[in-house]
Amino acid sequence: MTASATATIAALPAVETERVARDSRPLRLITCGSVDDGKSTLIGRLLWDTKAVKEDQAATLKRDSSGQQNDLGLPDFALLLDGLQAEREQGITIDVAYRYFSTDRRSFIVADTPGHEQYTRNMATGASTADLAVLLVDARVGLLEQTRRHATIATLMGIRQFVLAVNKIDLTGYDRARFEAISHEFKELALSLGVKQVTAIPVSALKGENVVYDGRAAMPWYEGPTLVETLEKATVRSNQTVGFRLPVQRVSRPGESFRGYQGTVAGGAVKPGDSVVVLPSGIVANVKQIVTFDLVRNAAVAGDAITLVLDRQVDVARGDMIVSIDSQPMTGRRFDAQLVALQPDGIEPGKRYWLKSGSRRQRVTVAPTSQLDLKSGKWNAADKLSMNAIGKVALTFDEQAIFDTYEQNRTTGAFILIDPDTHNTVAGGMVTGRHAELGGIHTGDERVILSLPADLAEKLMATEIFSSRRHDADVRHTSAGKASELLADLDR
Numbered sequence: 001m002t003a004s005a006t007a008t009i010a011a012l013p014a015v016e017t018e019r020v021a022r023d024s025r026p027l028r029l030i031t032c033g034s035v036d037d038g039k040s041t042l043i044g045r046l047l048w049d050t051k052a053v054k055e056d057q058a059a060t061l062k063r064d065s066s067g068q069q070n071d072l073g074l075p076d077f078a079l080l081l082d083g084l085q086a087e088r089e090q091g092i093t094i095d096v097a098y099r100y101f102s103t104d105r106r107s108f109i110v111a112d113t114p115g116h117e118q119y120t121r122n123m124a125t126g127a128s129t130a131d132l133a134v135l136l137v138d139a140r141v142g143l144l145e146q147t148r149r150h151a152t153i154a155t156l157m158g159i160r161q162f163v164l165a166v167n168k169i170d171l172t173g174y175d176r177a178r179f180e181a182i183s184h185e186f187k188e189l190a191l192s193l194g195v196k197q198v199t200a201i202p203v204s205a206l207k208g209e210n211v212v213y214d215g216r217a218a219m220p221w222y223e224g225p226t227l228v229e230t231l232e233k234a235t236v237r238s239n240q241t242v243g244f245r246l247p248v249q250r251v252s253r254p255g256e257s258f259r260g261y262q263g264t265v266a267g268g269a270v271k272p273g274d275s276v277v278v279l280p281s282g283i284v285a286n287v288k289q290i291v292t293f294d295l296v297r298n299a300a301v302a303g304d305a306i307t308l309v310l311d312r313q314v315d316v317a318r319g320d321m322i323v324s325i326d327s328q329p330m331t332g333r334r335f336d337a338q339l340v341a342l343q344p345d346g347i348e349p350g351k352r353y354w355l356k357s358g359s360r361r362q363r364v365t366v367a368p369t370s371q372l373d374l375k376s377g378k379w380n381a382a383d384k385l386s387m388n389a390i391g392k393v394a395l396t397f398d399e400q401a402i403f404d405t406y407e408q409n410r411t412t413g414a415f416i417l418i419d420p421d422t423h424n425t426v427a428g429g430m431v432t433g434r435h436a437e438l439g440g441i442h443t444g445d446e447r448v449i450l451s452l453p454a455d456l457a458e459k460l461m462a463t464e465i466f467s468s469r470r471h472d473a474d475v476r477h478t479s480a481g482k483a484s485e486l487l488a489d490l491d492r
């Protein structure tokens with residue numbers, strides 16, 4: 001039942017699982033911990049106690065672990081994950097092994113991110129598809145700087161549910177006060193990151209206490225859920241908070257009479273008759289037909305690979321996006337983003353890259369503005385980013401770009417940056433919004449009469465007062481004071 005895959009940060013869309021969830025989609029989780037906190041033991045224990053380990057693997061495990069360090073006569077669960085090292089690849093490939101397990105209630109996919117160097121990017125990749133993060137600490141040691149680092153990265157990648165597994169609780173003599181002090185400190189950390197959904201659990205991964213089976217015999221003072229019970233109740237992060245998105249991968253023209261636009265639905269749903277807009281051109285059309293490899297369908301949802309047929313001839317090319325008319329993504333030339341720098345050269349100020357998001361590849365200039373200090377959780381001003389750094393940047397495109405925020409859609413809000421000279425992937429990133437810059441009301445002779453945020457300028461220009469009198473001399477000479485009055489009127 002185990003499976004693994006290497007993924008690049010470009011492959012932010014989910015790795016598919018053949019398993020069908022019993023009552024919902026599988027819950028995706030990531031486990032994070034410092035060296036020796038017991039991450040491998042915990043994952044091994046989860047797989048073992050949920051019987052996700054095949055019999056042949058189980059036999060090997062029992063054999064290999066005989067004489068291992070633990071004298072409890074238990075298999076060394078960490079061995080289950082050993083195959084991973086061999087799967088590591090060079091270059092930009094990021095190692096994330098996906099393990100599958102299930103209970104009667106639900107199935108789970110756990111992203112296991114090995115490696116101590118490159119940890120940030122491995123973790124960012126694993127976290128990008130996860131609904132929940134399990135953070136491990138050693139009960140004897142408590143929270144470490146790493147714990148803050150992992151929690152911060154998980155939050156940045158959009159995770160809003162944390163489980164704190166206070167592991168090796170057996171080695172503290174099941175010390176309740178110790179557990180409570182660590183949980184308290186962690187909850188404060190989580191709150192400072194804006195995460196309110198936190199469950200802290202005292203665990204012995206080695207002995208299997210409070211993982212799948214409860215640990216009441218050893219910890220009668222703990223009345224909360226086990227790790228698996230918590231996971232069973234967690235919510236799945238939805239990728240469908242915005243409307244229909246179809247990044248066009250290919251235009252199919254098998255004959256004169258048929259023209260279809262192929263791609264994987266990246267958000268929302270679509271059915272024949274729906275009105276859609278082709279971006280960036282802005283052409284409106286209706287959906288005539290939805291075809292999959294063998295069927296004509298009456299609807300398609302996120303994750304479906306489809307061919308979309310429209311009711312009129314429109315100009316659509318690879319890299320365009322077909323979206324629902326009433327919930328459109330952002331379009332523009334300047335966006336704000338957060339990214340993880342992946343190459344030794346880091347990200348230089350003002351350098352030009354190729355940006356790839358789905359099937360689209362565009363020229364972009366990247367200007368770092370700040371870097372996250374993972375120790376303090378603060379953003380410090382920075383104009384370049386070194387390898388593994390997480391930074392905020394402004395993206396400026398040569399042409400119109402199309403994005404959702406990553407918070408709204410993890411496919412259409414994610415991208416990678418490619419160095420045009422070396423073809424290396426230099427960063428993986430998430431769009432956080434349109435770049436807020438000072439815009440202005442331009443008069444007919446291009447004089448700026450008032451500088452104000454671009455959104456507000458657009459809003460003002462869209463009003464009747466300005467659009468009808470745009471070239472009017474009165475408006476051209478409107479003073480800043482007068483324009484402010486007009487704005488104040490608008491906001492009333």
Ligand SMILES: Nc1nc2c(ncn2[C@@H]2O[C@H](COP(=O)(O)OP(=O)(O)OP(=O)(O)O)[C@@H](O)[C@H]2O)c(=O)[nH]1
Pocket residue numbers: 033034035036037038039040041042069070078167168169170171203204205206207
């Ligand atoms: N007593 C006790 N030992 C544990 C527990 N969990 C893990 N260990 C032991 O701690 C050591 C480290 O466990 P691992 O699972 O290899 O730790 P890890 O965090 O995966 O380490 P890396 O893979 O190096 O990052 C091993 O000797 C485990 O047997 C626990 O709950 N109780």
